[in-house]
Amino acid sequence: MNATLLRPVSEETDIVSDTLLETAEFTAALEEATTESASLYIYTQ
Amino acid sequence: MKADHVLVVSLRKAGTHLVKEVMSGLGYALNGAVSSSGAEPRPIGRQAALRVLGAVYTPDEIAELKRSTDRSGIDQAISRAVTALNRAWSARLGMPPTAVVNSDPQTDWLTARELSRQSGYQFSDTPEGVCWFTHDLDLGRVDQRFLLEWSRSDTPKIILNYRDPRDVLLSMVHFLTERDSARLGEFPDHVVYGDILSSVQNPRDRIGIALTDPDFPGGSSFERALWLLRHPRVCKVTFESLVGPDGGSSAVAQLGEIKKITDFLGLSDDVDTADRETLARKVFNRKSHTFRSGRTGAWREHFTAEHQALFEQRYGHILREYGYA
Numbered sequence: 001m002n003a004t005l006l007r008p009v010s011e012e013t014d015i016v017s018d019t020l021l022e023t024a025e026f027t028a029a030l031e032e033a034t035t036e037s038a039s040l041y042i043y044t045q
Numbered sequence: 046m047k048a049d050h051v052l053v054v055s056l057r058k059a060g061t062h063l064v065k066e067v068m069s070g071l072g073y074a075l076n077g078a079v080s081s082s083g084a085e086p087r088p089i090g091r092q093a094a095l096r097v098l099g100a101v102y103t104p105d106e107i108a109e110l111k112r113s114t115d116r117s118g119i120d121q122a123i124s125r126a127v128t129a130l131n132r133a134w135s136a137r138l139g140m141p142p143t144a145v146v147n148s149d150p151q152t153d154w155l156t157a158r159e160l161s162r163q164s165g166y167q168f169s170d171t172p173e174g175v176c177w178f179t180h181d182l183d184l185g186r187v188d189q190r191f192l193l194e195w196s197r198s199d200t201p202k203i204i205l206n207y208r209d210p211r212d213v214l215l216s217m218v219h220f221l222t223e224r225d226s227a228r229l230g231e232f233p234d235h236v237v238y239g240d241i242l243s244s245v246q247n248p249r250d251r252i253g254i255a256l257t258d259p260d261f262p263g264g265s266s267f268e269r270a271l272w273l274l275r276h277p278r279v280c281k282v283t284f285e286s287l288v289g290p291d292g293g294s295s296a297v298a299q300l301g302e303i304k305k306i307t308d309f310l311g312l313s314d315d316v317d318t319a320d321r322e323t324l325a326r327k328v329f330n331r332k333s334h335t336f337r338s339g340r341t342g343a344w345r346e347h348f349t350a351e352h353q354a355l356f357e358q359r360y361g362h363i364l365r366e367y368g369y370a
Contacts, residue, residue, distance in 0.1 A: 022111040029119040033094040034086035035074045035127065035172055 048310040049173035050201035052138075054252045054273055055079075057180045057263040058216040059208035060284035061326050065178065065308055067287070070324045071316070073176035076131060078140060089172040094123060100170040101126040101159055127172070129155035134171060136160055138179055139186030140149065166190065169200050177201070183269050191292060198263040202310055205273040208284035209369045210360055211344035217263055218255050249349060274367065279310040285341050288327045291329040293341045299325050 055061040065079050074087040089097070096109050113119055133156055136142070138313075159166070168191055171177075174314060182203075184192075194200060207213075221239045238261060242251050255261045273279045282302050284292075289299035300321050305317045316324075348356070356366075364370040 023114050025114050025116040026119055027110050029116060029123055030091045030094045031088075032120075033089050033097075033123045033127070034173060035076070035089055 046311050047315065048169065048202040050169060050203065051310065052182075052201040053175040053176060053178045053204045053206060054270065055178060055180060055206040056208070056266045056270060058213045058220060059206055060287060061178060061180075061206065063284065063287040064204065064206045064282065065301060066328045067324060068176040070327055071307065071310070071312065072174070074172075074174055075178065076175050077135065077138075077178040078180050079178035087174065089127070089174075093172040095256065096170050097126045097130050097172065098123065100166060101129050101155055125149075125152045125155055128152050129159050130171060132156045133159040133166075134177075137188035137191055138177070139181060139183050140179055140189075164190075167194050169198070169270070178210045179264070180267055181269060182273060184272060199278060202280070203273065203276075204277070204280045204282060204306065204309070205270060206282050206284070206287075207267070207270065207274075207367060209341065209344070210267050210363055210367065211348065211356060211369070212284075212341060213263065213267075214255050214356075215252065215263075215344045215347055218248075218251050221262070222248075222251060232262070234260070238262055242311065248347070249352070252347060252352050253355070256352060256359060267360070267367065271366060280305060282306060288341065289325055289327060289329055296325065299328065303328075 048194055051068065053061075053064050053068065055064055055078075060078055065075060088212065094308040098110070102110070110119055110122055130153075137160075195203065220272060221235060222242045245251050245254065255264070258264065274281060282305060285294055286298040288294045289298050300318075303321045303324055307313060307321065361370075
């Protein structure tokens, strides 16, 4: 792994241990994650 | 404090689009049995994204994602997790399975795995700021853990929306007879009964079918929702009040209903009278997919004396329970 892409995970979640690291790509993907735009029932236009 | 998670149980043809406009206007993203066409994807934030990942993936899978530098692969994994969690909760809430578009085997597999969990899941794992819509919350089908979570934490806040059952029945007959595929959605029973009603020429006979067929869409939804009507922690709103002056109600009743919702959702300090008036002007939306006439009391023009007798026989107690007798 490229060390420059890594940063420590904060203690904000209990999902993943503090000792794990995450890539910049993972961090960015989390920040930009969105809700689904589609409804359960599909209404055609 | 604004409610993070909301579930609207809006009986079919009871004016779901009215509540949708209110909830959308209050800033909630929409999910479930409501059209969200035109809605932009809403950021869910790091915390919620991590929670969703934790709900759907194993610790090893998450660790692998965290080590990945493949941005598109991570995006896809997160998107699949959001979809899988939403689908799993749709099933847990008892929503009927519908045809799914844009699916992929991996998402289907993740959904199945999520649904196979016997413990450890909770509705509050879903992203905040989302208002779910369903037409039914059948005590016999809804996940028991959901009911326990709601009972213990009051999450999500539940709103019941209903309408005069006679107008609901008539609206459903019209809706199905018109068979506009753009408005029928993917409700399996809509498709079936659309075919049935379209084969009947006499409009009076169509209403007769709706009044006597035990499987007619929405035919038993009022009975199944009685527990919601009676429950003290469920906010009840009606089509007749929400529709406002454009639909034959009054502005006062409409604003009162909107205030009831905003107070219930902890928005009393954030939404003032002017905000509610602005919201009220947007509620009556003729562009809604399911909008037809938006009137109250139209059943009087279509029900014969025989229809009224049939209705009283089958639904008389419902009229009284819901306050329409």
